[in-house]
Amino acid sequence: xxxxxxxxxxxxxxxxxxxxxxxxxxxxxxxxxxxxxxxxxxxxxxxxxxxxxxxxxxxxxxxxxxxxxxxxxxxxxxxxxxxxxxxxxxxxxxxxxxxxxxxxxxxxxxxxxxxxxxxxxxxxxxxxxxxxxxxxxxxxxxxxxxxxxxxxxxxxxxxxxxxxxxxxxxxxxxxxxxxxxxxxxxxxxxxxxxxxxxxxxxxxxxxxxxxxxxxxxxxxxxxxxxxxxxxxxxxxxxxxxxxxxxxxxxxxxxxxxxxxxxxxxxxxxxxxxxxxxxxxxxxxxxxxxxxxxxxxxxxxxxxxxxxxxxxxxxxxxxxxxxxxxxxxxxxxxx
Amino acid sequence: xxxxxxxxxxxxxxxxxxxxxxxxxxxxxxxxxxxxxxxxxxxxxxxxxxxxxxxxxxxxxxxxxxxxxxxxxxxxxxxxxxxxxxxxxxxxxxxxxxxxxxxxxxxxxxxxxxxxxxxxxxxxxxxxxxxxxxxxxxxxxxxxxxxxxxxxxxxxxxxxxxxxxxxxxxxxxxxxxxxxxxxxxxxxxxxxxxxxxxxxxxxxxxxxxxxxxxxxxxxxxxxxxxxxxxxxxxxxxxxxxxxxxxxxxxxxxxxxxxxxxxxxxxxxxxxxxxxxxxxxxxxxxxxxxxxxxxxxxxxxxxxxxxxxxxxxxxxxxxxxxxxxxxxxxxxxxx
Numbered sequence: 001x002x003x004x005x006x007x008x009x010x011x012x013x014x015x016x017x018x019x020x021x022x023x024x025x026x027x028x029x030x031x032x033x034x035x036x037x038x039x040x041x042x043x044x045x046x047x048x049x050x051x052x053x054x055x056x057x058x059x060x061x062x063x064x065x066x067x068x069x070x071x072x073x074x075x076x077x078x079x080x081x082x083x084x085x086x087x088x089x090x091x092x093x094x095x096x097x098x099x100x101x102x103x104x105x106x107x108x109x110x111x112x113x114x115x116x117x118x119x120x121x122x123x124x125x126x127x128x129x130x131x132x133x134x135x136x137x138x139x140x141x142x143x144x145x146x147x148x149x150x151x152x153x154x155x156x157x158x159x160x161x162x163x164x165x166x167x168x169x170x171x172x173x174x175x176x177x178x179x180x181x182x183x184x185x186x187x188x189x190x191x192x193x194x195x196x197x198x199x200x201x202x203x204x205x206x207x208x209x210x211x212x213x214x215x216x217x218x219x220x221x222x223x224x225x226x227x228x229x230x231x232x233x234x235x236x237x238x239x240x241x242x243x244x245x246x247x248x249x250x251x252x253x254x255x256x257x258x259x260x261x262x263x264x265x266x267x268x269x270x271x272x273x274x275x276x277x278x279x280x281x282x283x284x285x286x287x288x289x290x291x292x293x294x295x296x297x298x299x300x301x302x303x304x305x306x307x308x309x310x311x312x313x314x315x316x317x318x319x320x321x322x323x324x325x326x327x328x329x330x331x332x333x334x
Numbered sequence: 335x336x337x338x339x340x341x342x343x344x345x346x347x348x349x350x351x352x353x354x355x356x357x358x359x360x361x362x363x364x365x366x367x368x369x370x371x372x373x374x375x376x377x378x379x380x381x382x383x384x385x386x387x388x389x390x391x392x393x394x395x396x397x398x399x400x401x402x403x404x405x406x407x408x409x410x411x412x413x414x415x416x417x418x419x420x421x422x423x424x425x426x427x428x429x430x431x432x433x434x435x436x437x438x439x440x441x442x443x444x445x446x447x448x449x450x451x452x453x454x455x456x457x458x459x460x461x462x463x464x465x466x467x468x469x470x471x472x473x474x475x476x477x478x479x480x481x482x483x484x485x486x487x488x489x490x491x492x493x494x495x496x497x498x499x500x501x502x503x504x505x506x507x508x509x510x511x512x513x514x515x516x517x518x519x520x521x522x523x524x525x526x527x528x529x530x531x532x533x534x535x536x537x538x539x540x541x542x543x544x545x546x547x548x549x550x551x552x553x554x555x556x557x558x559x560x561x562x563x564x565x566x567x568x569x570x571x572x573x574x575x576x577x578x579x580x581x582x583x584x585x586x587x588x589x590x591x592x593x594x595x596x597x598x599x600x601x602x603x604x605x606x607x608x609x610x611x612x613x614x615x616x617x618x619x620x621x622x623x624x625x626x627x628x629x630x631x632x633x634x635x636x637x638x639x640x641x642x643x644x645x646x647x648x649x650x651x652x653x654x655x656x657x658x659x660x661x662x663x664x665x666x667x668x
Contacts, residue, residue, distance in 0.1 A: 029486050032568045034413040034552050035383035035477075037484045040374035048458050049369035050425040050474055056466040079368040091384040093427070093472035124382050132390040133467020138427035140384055140474040150371045152363050218368050234366045 015102075015128060019109035025089065025122025036124035038089060038142070045150060047085035047143045051075045055097055055134030060178065065104050066111030067198050068137065073115050075221060076141035077202035078273040082219040084151045084210035085143030087119050092126035095136035119204065149211040156216035156235035156278040162302040163287075165203045165274045167249040168224050170196035172269020173262065182251075184258045189251035196249075200273035205294055210277060213287045217277035223268040226326020228276060229310045235278075241302035241312045243267070243320060267312065268325050278304055346462045349436070353443035359423065359456025370458035372423060372476070379484060381419035381477045385409045389431055389468030394512065399438050400445030401532050402471065407449050409555065410475035411536035412607040416553040418485045418544035419477030421453050426460035429470035453538065483545040490550035490569035490612040496636040497621075499537045499608045501583040502558050504530035506603020507596065518592045523585035530583075534607035539628055544611060547621045551611035557602040560660020562610060563644045569612075575636035575646045577601070577654060601646065602659050612638055 021030045027037040040046060053072045055061055063071075073090065080087050092112070096105075116123060121141075174197025176182070181190045210217050216235055220227040224246070232239050248256070248266065256262045279287050284300075291298045312320045355364045361371040374380060387406045389395055407424065414421050426446070430439075450457060455475075508531025510516070515524040544551050550569055554561040558580070566573050582590070582600065590596045613621050618634075625632045646654045 029488060029568075032488070032564070033417075033486045035381050035417045035419070037417075038380040038382060039481060040378075040380060044374075046372040046374060046380070047369050048372060048423070048425055048474075048476070050427050050460045050472075052427045052429060052461055052463055052472065054429060054463055054465045054470075057464055083367075083369045083371075085369070089382070091382055091474055093384050093386045093474075095386060095388060095470050095472075126384045127386055129386055129388055130391055131388045131465065131467060131470050133465060136388075136429050136465050136470045136472075138384075138386065138429075138470075138472040140382075140425055140427075142382070147373060152367045154363060154367070230366070234363075 015105060019105055020092070020123060023113045023116050023123055025124055028122065028124045031123070031125055033125070038124070041144060043147055044144045045147045047080055047083050047145060047150065048140065049076055049079040050138060050140040051079065052136060052138035054136045061134070063198065065107035069108045069111035070115050070199050072137040072139050073112060074200040074202045075273065076139050077119060077204060078200060078219045078221065080141055080143035081202050081204045081207050082217050082275045083143070083145070084149055084207045084214070084217070085145045086207055087121050087141060087143045087204065089122050089124050089142040090116070091124045091140040093138040094126065094128045095131040096128065097131060097133065097135040100135070145207070145211060151210050151214045151217040151277070153216050153218040153231045154234045156231060156237050156304050158237060158304055158306045160215055160278040160280055160304040161284055161300050162239060162241065162276065162278055162304060163298050164220070164224065164247065164276050164301050165206060165298050166296050167247045167252065168220070168272055168274060169252045169266025169269065170249050171271025171273070172223070172265045173252055173255060174198070175271055182255055185251055185254060189254065192249065193251050197271055202273055203275050203296065206275055209287070209290050212290070213279050213283050214277040215280060217275060220272050220274050220276050221270060223270040223326040224272065224276065225268050225310060225312060225322055229325055231276065232308070232310055238305050238307035239302055239310045240305060241310065243312050244315050245299065245301045247297060247299040264322055268322055270326065349439060349462060353439055354426070354457060357447045357450050357457055359458055362456065362458050365457070365459055372458070375478060377481055378478045379481045381414055381417050381479060381484065382474065383410055383413040384472060384474040385413065386470060386472035388470045395468070397532065399441035403442045403445035404449050404533050406471040406473050407446060408534040408536045409607065410473050411453060411538060412534060412553045412555065414475055414477035415536050415538045415541050416551050416609045417477070418483055418541045418548070418551070419479045420541055421455050421475060421477045421538065423456050423458050423476040424450070425458045425474040427472040428460065428462045429465040430462065431465060431467065431469040479541070479545060485544050485548045485551040485611070487550050487552040487565045488568045490565060490571050490638050492571055492638055492640045494549055494612040494614055494638040495618055495634050496573060496575065496610065496612055496638060497632050497634050498554070498558065498581065498610050499540060499632050500630050501581045501586065502554070502606055502608060503586045503600025503603065504583050505605025505607070506557070506599045507586055507589060508532070509605055510599070516589055519585055519588060523588065526583065527585050531605055536607055537609050537630065540609055543621070543624050546624070547613050547617050548611040549614060551609060554606050554608050554610050555604060557604040557660040558606065558610065559602050559644060559646060559656055563659055565610065566642070566644055571638050572641035573636055573638050573644045575644065577646050578649050579633065579635045581631060581633040598656055602656055604660060
């Protein structure tokens with residue numbers, strides 16, 4: 001409790017200077033100041049989001065610190081991408097677990113620096129502290145978009161079409177593979193799933209297309225079905241999805257074929273950083289042309305209708321019943 | 335580890351909606367979206383800062399949740415004030431400790447809502463999750479100021495005068511009083527100190543004055559002497575302070591008189607959310623006139639000189655030697 005310490009290893013001030021200042025942004029004074037200045041670009045809005053990852057909840061204690069840093073950053077970039085925003089700045093709150101050491105911090109900073117460079121992001125600052133328990137990393141990310149182009153999850157309307165990026169379910173099955181590899185899958189397929197779980201690939205290339213075409217959008221980090229329910233509730237609409245249209249990776253498809261229960265896991269398990277969005281029917285042709293330039297697939301999976309709730313139909317046209325439609329990080333887990 | 339839970343109490347989504355949405359800002363879509371939109375005011379800069387507080391490190395497990403919320407917010411407002419910025423938005427990352435319950439969240443939200451109202455701040459969003467250990471609350475605060483008026487801690491120059499707001503040492507002695515009340519102090523004096531420790535009073539009224547007069551500025555949350563050292567290092571200067579000029583509350587003064595060791599605690603112990611700043615000699619008269627309108631004292635305590643380091647002189651003109659000049663939250667504490 002704030003009692004004085006004499007045997008500290010390396011002070012917060014020196015740690016920050018050594019590992020994080022090298023990739024700080026212009027307005028951040030080499031992270032030697034209490035805050036940072038952001039000078040907004042004319043006629044642009046800023047988009048702000050903040051998601052934390054905690055040891056034992058969102059990542060494993062023995063995950064490589066470089067990948068923990070990338071995950072902590074990318075879950076936020078996924079939210080920015082879903083709003084159509086181009087990532088610009090991040091602030092880092094680094095809560096050190098009781099078994100921290102300088103090597104952990106050095107590796108963590110290395111991963112974060114790599115991603116900041118890759119995504120063209122400036123670090124504005126933040127703080128470092130001990131949590132008294134496990135590591136807790138909370139990143140705030142700020143992106144930019146032209147004023148008037150923000151895509152919320154509130155704008156979906158009946159007759160619009162539903163699209164999703166990439167493949168669904170890799171994150172949830174990747175978590176399972178991280179715990180115990182699937183016997184029916186090859187080494188490469190297991191690795192693919194684990195990689196999808198460990199290091200999300202935020203769909204930032206979609207941002208401009210969302211600005212032009214999407215009426216509503218969100219990422220599906222808590223699971224496709226539950227997140228679609230949230231989008232529908234926020235927009236005051238319902239949705240119908242055909243499970244046969246939902247894009248699945250070869251690994252997930254193979255696992256579902258061997259045991260059909262995994263379909264539920266794939267559609268509701270979360271940890272997919274893909275984007276779900278809606279488009280007016282008259283814009284679908286132009287959308288599809290724009291999508292063809294992207295380095296990942298985007299698939300039409302269903303339709304918005306009036307009413308409430310989400311129905312997912314199986315190949316026989318029957319409605320699939322889900323035990324639980326999304327993952328929730330705040331509940332009990334014992 | 336993200337494994338599915340059936341007996342959760344109240345989902346993150348519902349908790350947020352119930353307790354935090356009522357004081358969300360305009361661009362935050364009742365916190366039902368993944369992010370929030372901030373439309374910058376023309377010709378204004380944004381100032382961003384992020385500081386976390388953790389159970390057992392920055393607050394006691396049995397502190398009232400309302401006060402924990404206010405402390406988590408106000409440590410950030412203090413940083414904004416020190417930069418001359420007017421607080422506008424916050425984002426909240428709420429890491430729930432293993433003994434969380436809905437009453438704790440309700441009380442926490444009540445405290446945060448009160449302060450957001452009092453300071454005119456909009457909540458943009460954030461997230462709620464379980465830490466697996468104690469509570470960890472990381473708030474990102476964003477303020478506004480006219481472009482070109484940001485005050486860093488890098489601009490101090492020789493011959494300038496040093497000022498500090500309020501009284502110094504109340505936070506550090508307040509922490510001690512919170513642990514075991516001082517026998518030599520009255521009930522009221524102990525309460526005063528504890529209150530100063532538990533609920534910082536960020537000096538937001540100083541922001542405009544800093545914009546006009548300060549060459550460098552920072553808050554002294556890690557202790558007056560250590561933070562002054564940081565300001566000097568960042569500015570490439572040295573400083574001389576007379577301890578007799580440092581403003582002390584009656585309670586701290588009384589405790590120092592009874593045992594002189596407490597002077598060191600007061601000047602280096604941290605948890606003071608006061609602002610230290612420098613002003614050119616030719617602007618001191620105008621500054622002093624502006625300061626007279628403030629509801630708290632601001633005191634000239636010393637001078638910037640060329641060189642390196644900070645010297646604090648006692649009443650006999652001798653340099654005071656400090657065991658440790660500032661508090662550091664990241665080190666070992668066993």
